[in-house]
Amino acid sequence: MNRPTPRRLAYDILLRVDRDRAFAEPLIDHALSRNLLQGADRGLLTELVYGVLRRRATLDHLIDVFSSTKAAKLERAVLLLLRLGLYQLFFLDRIPISAAVNETVNLVKVLAPRATGLVNAILRRADRERATVPYPDREVDPAGFIALRYSQPRWIVEQWLGQLGPAEAELLAAAMAEPAPLTVRVNTLRISRDALAARWSAAGIDAEPTHFAPCGLRLRSRLAVPQLPGFQEGLFTVQDESSQLAALFLAPRPGERVLDACAAPGGKATYLAQLMENHGEVFACDSAGQKLRLIEETADRLGITIIHTAQADAASSPLPAADAPFDRILIDAPCSGLGVLRRNPDGKWWKSAADAGQLAATQRAILNHLAPRLAPAGVLLYSTCSTTQEENEAVIADFLSQHGDFMLENLHELFPDFTELFTATGCFRSWPHRDGMDGFFAARLRKR
Numbered sequence: 417m418n419r420p421t422p423r424r425l426a427y428d429i430l431l432r433v434d435r436d437r438a439f440a441e442p443l444i445d446h447a448l449s450r451n452l453l454q455g456a457d458r459g460l461l462t463e464l465v466y467g468v469l470r471r472r473a474t475l476d477h478l479i480d481v482f483s484s485t486k487a488a489k490l491e492r493a494v495l496l497l498l499r500l501g502l503y504q505l506f507f508l509d510r511i512p513i514s515a516a517v518n519e520t521v522n523l524v525k526v527l528a529p530r531a532t533g534l535v536n537a538i539l540r541r542a543d544r545e546r547a548t549v550p551y552p553d554r555e556v557d558p559a560g561f562i563a564l565r566y567s568q569p570r571w572i573v574e575q576w577l578g579q580l581g582p583a584e585a586e587l588l589a590a591a592m593a594e595p596a597p598l599t600v601r602v603n604t605l606r607i608s609r610d611a612l613a614a615r616w617s618a619a620g621i622d623a624e625p626t627h628f629a630p631c632g633l634r635l636r637s638r639l640a641v642p643q644l645p646g647f648q649e650g651l652f653t654v655q656d657e658s659s660q661l662a663a664l665f666l667a668p669r670p671g672e673r674v675l676d677a678c679a680a681p682g683g684k685a686t687y688l689a690q691l692m693e694n695h696g697e698v699f700a701c702d703s704a705g706q707k708l709r710l711i712e713e714t715a716d717r718l719g720i721t722i723i724h725t726a727q728a729d730a731a732s733s734p735l736p737a738a739d740a741p742f743d744r745i746l747i748d749a750p751c752s753g754l755g756v757l758r759r760n761p762d763g764k765w766w767k768s769a770a771d772a773g774q775l776a777a778t779q780r781a782i783l784n785h786l787a788p789r790l791a792p793a794g795v796l797l798y799s800t801c802s803t804t805q806e807e808n809e810a811v812i813a814d815f816l817s818q819h820g821d822f823m824l825e826n827l828h829e830l831f832p833d834f835t836e837l838f839t840a841t842g843c844f845r846s847w848p849h850r851d852g853m854d855g856f857f858a859a860r861l862r863k864r
């Protein structure tokens with residue numbers, strides 16, 4: 417039996433993503449777990465799938481430029497194979513041009529034989545004319561230029577242009593087109609950041625401390641997380657620096673009662689428990705009951721014993737521990753995820769402007785439902801991984817206009833070391849192109 421090649425497996429996965437809206441990650445994990453690929457081919461499979469998804473708009477633009485049939489009119493198999501071939505030609509330095517063309521054409525012979533000549537001709541022409549690919553004029557149509565050059569949905573680029581202006585929106589789009597860094601949070605209940613970094617360094621794993629977050633390590637080595645030394649011992653957990661900071665800004669203390677209302681998979685809940693030195697109570701709720709297991713597994717691995725999980729809709733359900741108010745509440749709200757597009761190259765094409773509007777309604781409902789559960793003088797932190805104003809500043813402004821018993825705290829005053837991460841009104845906003853973190857927002861509210 418012929419062994420499958422990384423390109424063939426990548427095609428099969430891209431087909432499932434395109435046709436069935438399947439998520440790429442579990443399909444890649446499944447393909448790798450079958451051990452059909454060895455060595456560098458395993459990395460190539462991942463690179464091809466994520467790369468094609470990440471650069472889809474640019475690849476389709478290349479097809480439109482070099483083919484007489486537009487990308488939108490091509491048969492699905494031919495479109496996917498052209499994307500695969502062009503990705504290798506334009507974005508993968510380490511693959512020789514001849515291999516990129518020949519391997520793609522060999523696949524076409526099997527999967528769409530009638531298109532063999534067409535694909536061969538387009539790939540060869542694209543390679544010959546690679547230096548002269550036309551894009552929309554940057555001055556005349558900045559949204560069109562950025563959307564095609566950096567492969568982002570146009571409606572999202574238009575929002576970024578409105579928020580940041582053309583120069584910064586382009587930098588953001590470029591950063592969102594790159595793979596996200598791998599950042600972990602060291603479990604200081606078990607080891608210090610320096611000690612884990614030293615242990616990794618001795619094992620040849622290169623990591624640097626995160627710039628702002630006090631427990632973060634950012635890996636320069638690319639390794640599967642469960643294979644990193646200390647994973648089974650619970651010495652760390654994966655968490656972007658922005659997410660670490662959001663939990664840090666709630667600043668829970670040992671012995672407090674804390675509600676994390678949208679908690680799965682538990683990145684922030686476990687950090688809250690860590691900040692509380694594993695003393696007190698963290699009620700970690702989520703409307704998706706099947707995801708509570710993820711929180712429990714991570715807490716077990718990290719040796720955390722103060723987290724109680726429960727299924728609850730934060731916008732309407734009665735919440736656990738109703739006998740007393742909470743000292744602190746974290747609302748890490750469901751959101752459009754526009755700040756984490758670089759981690760979600762498949763999903764970014766399925767989002768729509770209407771999603772953010774619907775989500776803003778849910779976010780308002782969650783805030784309204786939980787506000788009465790906070791103790792007087794208690795702190796509520798609202799956060800999202802969205803870049804939109806609609807889901808962030810507008811939600812907070814609306815909430816404050818209706819809740820005179822709450823005030824916005826100024827993070828500049830509370831966390832002067834992080835001041836470059838805060839907006840003029842004292843909220844937290846991070847951006848991949850500015851500080852390497854995901855696009856994140858947090859506002860800290862206090863009850864009077």
Ligand SMILES: C[S@@+](CC[C@H](N)C(=O)[O-])C[C@H]1O[C@@H](n2cnc3c(N)ncnc32)[C@H](O)[C@@H]1O
Nearest residue numbers: 678679680681682683684703704729730748750
């Ligand atoms: C941004 S994620 C939370 C990430 C988590 N805080 C962490 O740091 O790992 C949002 C979560 O909200 C949950 N969710 C969505 N709608 C909800 C609702 N109405 N009530 C409670 N949880 C909700 C989702 O299932 C999802 O797990």
